[in-house]
Amino acid sequence: MNLLAEEPAASATPAAILDRQGLRESSARTYARWLPIVPVRATGMVIEGADGRSYLDCLSGAGTLALGHNHPVVVEALHAVLRRGAPLHALDIATPEKDDFVSALLDVMPAELRHRSRVHFCGPSGSDAVEAAIKLTHTATGRRGLLAFTGAYHGMTLGSLAATGATGPKERVPGIAADVTRLPFPYAYRCPFGIGGAASGRLGAGYVERILDDPSAGVVSPAAMLVEPVQGEGGVIAAPDDWMREMRRITSERGIPLIVDEVQTGVGRTGAMWAIEHSGVTPDVLVLSKAIGGSLPLAVLLYSEDLDVWAPGAHTGTFRGCTLAIAAGAATLRFVAAEELPARAADVGERITASLRQLARATDCIGDVRGRGLMIGLEFVAPDSAPDVAGARPAAPALAQRVRAEALGRGLIVELGGRHDAVVRLLPPLTISDEQADSVVERLAGAIVAARRTLVAGAA
């Protein structure tokens, strides 16, 4: 019996598919709005559209595809599960695949986490895992406040959205974020203290410490501090290592669990297997999703045994045992470690960033080029406006959008993030070749020149 729908050729054209999507899917669509392609095949970093064009993918499923699309080790892991006839859905029941995944995960964890952690399989998205981490720390401490940072992105469910910095998605959700205390993230380029540079982190850490010790500061007694070691959606802002260590010291001294959200930074992306390795900080809770499922949906928490206070059934969920994701994730973790891809991400990331800095010096519309490993961002600014006290010119979201569109026209997929969506972000797979890296820079350079030209033409 063939259960696949056979579309008449005319209604399966890319234009017809895009039209139907516009009519039938929710108005909350995001990527689909600026990426009007219909991917039909993908290998590594290359996506083939139904229109016959090929694209270099620097979006990588919003940072999910550590090994790019359809990597042979992932595909083989999936085939092997199917060949064995293993149950594809297993709730949280023990399976050989799950047992193997936990071993693979613990094997690549820093020793302090490997030896004293519990692993909890959550619903499969990053938001689910953040939600679980918040709930766990509430239960363990009996407190309800949450310390979160400016520019943070933790997801779109109610708790994770409350912790997210962007106010736009929260404005139409009454009552959200009542218990979140917002703290300054060390964003040197747009320094929350108007000073910039290294002082940004120093001042921020001092502020955090003072506000926590001030009984009249209005801080709801915190169940946890939630932080990203590199803000991705927030505009590719890496927390300085000494600032991360300060957050660990400040929270430890006050008995506040530290939750580190490595949903986007994990699995080699920043040039270390886990971004916490740069600072040597050991969190109480580590939140993982995206790349750990090897392209498929999977999320886990790793948390200190001291926090293992949940009663049986305290945090359940139907989709916690997707065998395909678990097998693909274990294969990905082992491959990334065996091939030393974190070191490769550091090297190639540095090379791309250096070329982009050169590019920035040759134009007047890039305020900052920054990143860690293969999380790279270029912040676009208004060339003719005056800088603020810390030297940053106003964000130029329309220009960034134009760059993204020009890049797409040149077969390069990049996304935007950051304040006002003015940061062009690159999240290529860790398997990117040197030639592909050169091609990314070349296409982006062309896109920037063309976008800058339209800005001039528009002003004329």
Ligand SMILES: Cc1ncc(COP(=O)(O)O)c(C=O)c1O
């Ligand atoms: C740091 C971080 N946390 C949480 C999330 C939410 O993950 P998801 O979109 O899978 O819910 C994201 C998504 O981009 C993220 O970057």
